[in-house]
Each structure stands twice: as C-alpha cells, then as structure tokens.
Amino acid sequence: MSLVLGAFAQVLNIKMVLIMILGSFVGIVFGAIPGLTYSMGIILLLPLTFHLPPLMAVTLLLGVYIGGMTGGSVSSILLGIPGTPSAAATCLDGFPLSKRGMAGKALGTALVSSIFGGLLSVVTLMVVAPIVAKFALKFGPAEIFSLVFFGFSTICGISMGNVLKGLISGFIGLLFTTIGIDPVMGMSRYTFGIGQLISGVDLLAFMIGMFAIPQVIKILSIDESLLTRKISARVSTQYPSLAELKRMFGLMVKCAFIGIGIGAIPGTGGPIAAFLGYDQAKRKTRRSEPALEGVAGPETANNGVTGGALIPMLTLGIPGDPATAILLGALLIHGLKPGPMLFTQHADFIYGMYAALIVIHLIVLVMQGFGIQLFVKVLNFRKSYLYTTILVLCTIGAFAVNNNEFDIYVMVFAGFLGYLLMKFGYPVAPTVLALVLGPPMEENFRRALILSQGDFGIFLKSPISWFFYLATIFVLAGQARRSFLAARGGSATAGKRA
Amino acid sequence: MKKDRYFSVLVLGLCAFWLVSSRSIPPATMPGAPGPKFFPYLVMGCLAVFALLQFALSFRNPKETVSPPTPIPIRTLPASEKTEGEGIGEDDEGGCVDPDDLVPDRRSLVASFLLVLLYVVGIDLVGFYLATIPAVFLGLFIAVKGKTPWYKLMLPTALITAAIYGVFTLALRVNLPAGKLF
Numbered sequence: 001m002s003l004v005l006g007a008f009a010q011v012l013n014i015k016m017v018l019i020m021i022l023g024s025f026v027g028i029v030f031g032a033i034p035g036l037t038y039s040m041g042i043i044l045l046l047p048l049t050f051h052l053p054p055l056m057a058v059t060l061l062l063g064v065y066i067g068g069m070t071g072g073s074v075s076s077i078l079l080g081i082p083g084t085p086s087a088a089a090t091c092l093d094g095f096p097l098s099k100r101g102m103a104g105k106a107l108g109t110a111l112v113s114s115i116f117g118g119l120l121s122v123v124t125l126m127v128v129a130p131i132v133a134k135f136a137l138k139f140g141p142a143e144i145f146s147l148v149f150f151g152f153s154t155i156c157g158i159s160m161g162n163v164l165k166g167l168i169s170g171f172i173g174l175l176f177t178t179i180g181i182d183p184v185m186g187m188s189r190y191t192f193g194i195g196q197l198i199s200g201v202d203l204l205a206f207m208i209g210m211f212a213i214p215q216v217i218k219i220l221s222i223d224e225s226l227l228t229r230k231i232s233a234r235v236s237t238q239y240p241s242l243a244e245l246k247r248m249f250g251l252m253v254k255c256a257f258i259g260i261g262i263g264a265i266p267g268t269g270g271p272i273a274a275f276l277g278y279d280q281a282k283r284k285t286r287r288s289e290p291a292l293e294g295v296a297g298p299e300t301a302n303n304g305v306t307g308g309a310l311i312p313m314l315t316l317g318i319p320g321d322p323a324t325a326i327l328l329g330a331l332l333i334h335g336l337k338p339g340p341m342l343f344t345q346h347a348d349f350i351y352g353m354y355a356a357l358i359v360i361h362l363i364v365l366v367m368q369g370f371g372i373q374l375f376v377k378v379l380n381f382r383k384s385y386l387y388t389t390i391l392v393l394c395t396i397g398a399f400a401v402n403n404n405e406f407d408i409y410v411m412v413f414a415g416f417l418g419y420l421l422m423k424f425g426y427p428v429a430p431t432v433l434a435l436v437l438g439p440p441m442e443e444n445f446r447r448a449l450i451l452s453q454g455d456f457g458i459f460l461k462s463p464i465s466w467f468f469y470l471a472t473i474f475v476l477a478g479q480a481r482r483s484f485l486a487a488r489g490g491s492a493t494a495g496k497r498a
Numbered sequence: 499m500k501k502d503r504y505f506s507v508l509v510l511g512l513c514a515f516w517l518v519s520s521r522s523i524p525p526a527t528m529p530g531a532p533g534p535k536f537f538p539y540l541v542m543g544c545l546a547v548f549a550l551l552q553f554a555l556s557f558r559n560p561k562e563t564v565s566p567p568t569p570i571p572i573r574t575l576p577a578s579e580k581t582e583g584e585g586i587g588e589d590d591e592g593g594c595v596d597p598d599d600l601v602p603d604r605r606s607l608v609a610s611f612l613l614v615l616l617y618v619v620g621i622d623l624v625g626f627y628l629a630t631i632p633a634v635f636l637g638l639f640i641a642v643k644g645k646t647p648w649y650k651l652m653l654p655t656a657l658i659t660a661a662i663y664g665v666f667t668l669a670l671r672v673n674l675p676a677g678k679l680f
Contacts, residue, residue, distance in 0.1 A: 047672075048670070164548060164551060164552055164555070165552070167544075167548050168505075168509060168545065168548045168549060168552060171541055171544055171545040171548060172509070172512070172545065174541045174545075175512065175513075175516060175538070175541050175542065175545060178516075178537065178538040178541065182534035184534075185526070185527060185528075185533070185534055187523065187524055187534045189520075189523045189534050189535075189538070190516065190519050190520075190523075190538070192519065213614060216610070216614070217602075217607065217610040217611060217614065218600075218602055218607075219641075220606065220610040220613075220637060220640050220641045221602030221603050221606040221607040221609075221610050221640070222600045222601070222602050222603065222606075223603070223643065383641070384637070384638050384641030384642055385638070385654055385658065387637070387641065388633075388634050388637030388638050388641065388658065389634075389658050389661075389662075391613075391614065391617070391633070391637060392630055392633070392634065392658070392662055393662075395617070395618070395621060395626075396626075396662075396666060396672065396674065399626075399674065399675055400672055400673075403673055405621070405622055405675050408618050408621060408622075408675070409618060411618075412614055412615065412618050415614065416611070419611075424501050424502070424504070424505040425501065425502075426505070442537040445532075445537065446531070446532050446536070446537065449531060449532050450528065450531045450532075453531075454531060454532070
C-alpha cells in the first residue's frame with residue numbers, strides 16, 4: 001500500500017502533471033492529424049527528455065503514446081481519414097455515424113471506450129508484469145537468445161502480413177547492428193573507414209530517420225488538400241448514456257482483453273487489435289449498419305494494446321510495437337535497462353510509471369472530451385507548415401543525442417532507406433526493431449556459445465528455449481499460411497490489415 | 499513482381515558489400531568461441547537466402563499487376579436511425595481515405611529528396627540557422643505546389659524559424675550545429 005501511495009506521490013506534483021498534460025496534448029495532436037503518428041511524436045519529443053529525470057522523461061513519452069492512440073479516432077470519425085493506422089477500423093462505423101449527425105456521440109463513445117481499454121490494460125500490466133519478470137530471472141544466455149529470436153521473428157513475420165518481406169526488412173536492420181565495436185570481444189568491424197561508426201549506428205538518429213523522414217518526403221510531395229476535409233458543423237463530445245454503456249460493457253471488456261493479448265505479442269500492435277475488436281463488435285450487433293459498438297470495439301482494443309505492449313518491453317526488453325521500441329530506447333538512454341532486473345532494482349520507477357499511466361488516461365479523458373473543438377481546429381492546420389517544421393525538428397533531435405553532426409547524416413540515410421523500403425512495399429518497423437533487438441541477440445548468442453565451448457546443443461537444452469522456438473515456428477507458419485491464402489484469394493487488403 | 503525482383507538484387511548487393519567488408523575483421527581470439535565475423539556471416543547468409551527466395555518468387559506470377567488500393571467500405575445508416583445531433587453534415591460526400599494510398603507527385607518527390615539532402619549538407623557547411631531558413635522556405639514552396647505565390651511563404655518561413663529559435667535556443671538552450679565554414 002505504501003508503494004502505491006508513494007507512486008502516486010511521485011506523479012501528483014505540479015511538474016509531473018504539467019509533463020503529463022504536455023505529453024497527452026502532443027499525443028492527441030499527433031494521433032489526430034492524418035499522416036502524423038504517435039511514434040513520430042514520441043521520437044520527436046525524446047531529445048527534449050535528455051535533461052529530465054527518468055520517470056519524468058518516460059511519463060512525457062507515455063503521454064504521447066496514450067494520447068496518440070486515443071486521438072487517432074478524432075480524424076477517423078470526423079474526416080474518414082484514420083489519424084493513425086490503429087484508428088483505421090474506427091473509420092468503418094465512425095465516419096458513417098458522423099455523416100448521419102452522430103459525430104458527437106461517436107467521439108464520446110470512442111473516448112470512453114479508449115480510456116476503459118487503456119485503464120484495464122494498465123491493471124493487467126500491474127498484475128502480470130511482476131509474474132513474468134520473476135519467471136524471466138531464471139533465463140540464461142541461451143534462453144534469452146531464444147526469447148529475443150522469438151520476438152524478432154514474430155515482429156518480422158506479422159508486421160505487414162508478408163513473412164518474407166518482414167524477414168528481409170528485419171535482417172537488413174540486423175546487418176546494421178553489426179556496425180561498430182563487437183559486443184563480446186570489443187573489436188571494430190564494418191566501419192568502412194568512417195571513424196564515427198566505431199560506436200555503431202546511433203539508434204535514435206536511425207529511428208528518427210526511419211519514422212519521420214519518409215513521411216515528410218511523402219506528404220511534401222502530395223496534394224495536401226487530399227488529407228483535408230471541411231468540417232462544416234460544430235462538434236462537441238457527447239458521452240454514451242448509461243444504457244448504452246451497459247449494452248456495450250461486455251463487448252468493451254472482451255475487446256480490451258483482445259487488445260492486451262495482441263499487444264503482448266511482439267510485432268502485432270494496434271491495427272490488428274482494432275480490426276479484431278471491430279469484428280467482435282459486428283458479431284455482437286449482428287447487422288451491417290454502422291453502430292456505436294463499431295466504434296467502441298476497435299477503440300477499446302487498440303488502447304488495450306498500450307498496456308499489453310508494455311508487458312514484454314518492461315519485463316523482457318522485447319518491444320511489442322514501434323512505439324514501445326522507442327520507449328525502450330528512451331529507457332536505455334536514461335540508464336534503465338528493461339528486463340527482470342528493472343523490477344527489483346528500480347521498483348520505485350516501475351510503480352511511478354504505473355501511477356503515471358493511470359493519471360495520463362484520466363488527463364486524456366478530460367482533455368479530449370472538453371478540448372474537442374481545439375483538436376478539430378488542429379485538423380485544419382496546413383500540413384505544409386507542419387511537415388516543414390517536423391523536418392527541422394528531426395535534425396535537431398538527431399543532432400541533440402550526442403551533439404554529433406554525423407548523426408544527422410545517419411538520420412538522412414535511414415530516412416532514404418525507409419522510403420526505399422516503403423516504396424518497394426517492405427515494412428519499416430522490423431528494420432527499426434532489429435536495431436533494438438540485434439545487440440542483445442548477438443551478445444547472448446555468443447555468450448551461450450562461449451559458455452558451452454562452441455557446442456550449439458546449448459540452444460536446445462532448455463525447455464524454455466524449446467517453447468520459444470516452437471512458438472516462433474507456430475507464429476511464422478500461421479502467418480505464412482494466411483499470406484498464401486490472401487495471395488490466392490487476391491485480397492489486397494488482407495495482408496495490410498493482418 | 500518486378501519490384502520484388504529489383505529489391506532482391508539490391509539486397510544481394512548489400513550482402514556482397516558486407517561480405518567484402520568482412521575481410522578486414524580479425525579472427526576470434528578465444529579458441530572454440532565464435533569471433534566477431536560469426537554473427538554478421540549468419541545474418542548475411544539468412545538475408546541472402548531470403549532475397550534469393552524473394553527473387554525466385556517474383557517470377558511466380560509475371561502477369562500480376564499492382565491492384566488499385568481498395569477503399570475502406572462505407573455503410574450508411576438506415577433512415578430510421580438518423581438523428582438530429584451534431585455531425586459533419588450530410589453534404590460531405592466520399593468514403594474513408596487511407597493516407598498510405600495517396601500517390602506523390604514525381605517532381606515534388608525528387609525536389610523533397612533534394613531538399614532533405616541539401617539541408618543536411620547545408621547544416622554541415624553553414625550551420626543550423628543559415629541552412630534552416632532556405633530549407634523551410636523551399637519545403638513550403640514544394641508543399642504548396644504553386645498554389646500560393648512565393649512571397650507569401652516568406653512570413654511563415656520567418657515565423658517557423660523564429661519559433662524554433664525561441665524554443666530551442668532561447669528557452670531550452672539546446673546546442674545546435676555551428677557549421678564548418680563560419
């Protein structure tokens with residue numbers, strides 16, 4: 001009890017509340033504006049956190065994460081343009097409801113269900129994470145390697161519905177992790193005569209490049225009027241009635257747990273959970289017409305992902321989605337190594353984070369509920385101003401990490417690579433996640449072999465390793481089968497939504 | 499698909515480049531233990547296999563063409579469920595739009611790439627602010643695609659640069675690149 005009270009005492013002070021308000025606001029704005037994503041918001045705010053204490057820094061970024069996941073529904077409902085990929089399913093019933101004069105109700109339902117899903121996921125995180133962390137303490141190098149291998153493979157396999165493309169993208173990322181000092185013997189490799197590469201590719205600069213630059217280039221090149229629709233009427237949030245809430249409660253609980261489960265599987269994330277939530281909503285209503293359930297289902301599920309994705313990130317150091325990969329990078333920058341030891345060595349930080357997550361959800365509920373007019377105005381903001389400013393912010397962010405101009409070049413290289421991947425239809429997320437998972441994968445792989453004196457049998461000795469290898473095969477085979485069926489069926493959208 | 503074929507060749511080229519670069523890496527110093535080349539070789543091998551597989555699969559359906567993006571379906575409410583509440587108005591026609599499906603203008607795309615590249619080189623040479631002012635102006639110029647006269651972009655350029663200066667230099671005192679020439 002004293003831990004819980006202490007945790008809330010850590011976050012309920014003026015500075016922390018202001019930080020949470022700032023993070024939530026930036027998150028809702030980045031979530032609401034089509035083309036911007038909360039991952040981009042997190043990565044752009046990360047350099048501003050360098051001088052903040054770890055809890056304050058992570059709280060700011062969590063505010064963007066939760067605000068972004070919730071704010072995505074605003075443009076989905078009002079414009080019919082998903083603010084984030086996770087809000088694409090909300091568009092299906094949200095926009096028709098809006099066109100028929102129920103925008104306020106749809107926005108209110110989206111907000112309440114998002115917060116419900118998010119809070120339930122935080123409670124699940126608080127219950128499940130310590131158990132997983134305790135179990136993970138038993139892992140040796142071989143088990144950690146199998147776990148990282150599982151995380152990496154599923155991320156590659158599931159990311160865009162095409163296993164092979166995901167794997168190619170992920171292995172390109174792994175190749176870049178081999179640049180710089182070798183993690184076991186300290187030998188320099190693949191520096192190509194460039195002195196700055198001895199310390200490796202800077203993760204943050206690479207992430208900024210991968211997530212932001214391709215979007216900046218693309219949006220500057222398209223007609224911005226295509227991403228803008230006039231909102232002719234005044235809109236305010238109308239919360240669902242008690243009867244409506246009672247009607248949707250079962251669905252919301254179910255979708256929240258779908259979101260949590262999906263979030264906990266590395267590489268899945270919000271879009272998949274949201275479409276599964278939408279599917280549940282349609283099963284419940286048993287009619288094809290748009291209904292509030294079609295908004296509540298996907299919104300509860302995609303916010304359920306937030307807490308779920310934090311479980312493997314905090315307990316095992318495996319990010320569930322790109323946003324948690326950036327959060328993992330943020331923790332590392334602030335000297336906190338995610339994994340089971342985080343729960344024993346920095347328990348106050350973990351509890352502070354739980355408390356912050358709860359308060360952030362309440363702030364988002366109030367902010368988006370009362371400030372909807374402001375966010376509607378933000379939707380009308382000219383994209384040309386926004387993206388030009390983001391380009392400048394990207395260079396500041398890349399430079400500010402190490403005060404090194406070379407990192408700006410790294411950012412541009414990663415940006416061009418990201419655009420190339422996007423252009424050829426390859427997912428970007430596996431490359432970035434490989435940069436996070438590559439070093440622990442190599443380090444544990446080689447440590448295990450050193451311990452076994454070169455005997456590869458060490459990787460198959462433990463039942464934990466077997467479990468992760470079988471899980472990897474199961475996930476990849478399942479995804480490959482779905483890809484094959486989608487290709488045979490000629491479904492262009494199936495792969496994208498999977 | 500041709501796209502996959504070209505990309506597979508690029509990936510194989512990347513693997514070959516990495517392989518050639520591996521020659522300068524010293525061998526393992528601990529007997530029996532994998533050296534610094536081991537993991538990169540493993541990654542290169544897997545990547546090359548995947549790229550070859552993709553290359554082979556790209557011939558599987560040569561007639562396949564890029565299908566147009568499928569619009570997200572929109573259903574309308576039955577008249578009985580229409581309400582008098584708030585909304586965006588029935589006059590707003592059209593379905594959901596996926597931002598990923600929008601096709602960039604080729605000339606603007608090339609200009610955007612050049613802008614990013616020149617901006618970074620500019621920062622390196624003349625410093626952050628001297629490079630940022632023209633970069634912001636050019637970014638806006640590319641984005642408006644001739645719909646706004648160039649002189650009307652000068653005010654937003656000044657405002658954006660001033661806002662960046664106010665936040666990062668005056669308020670946060672962030673150290674920004676100085677440039678090699680000045």
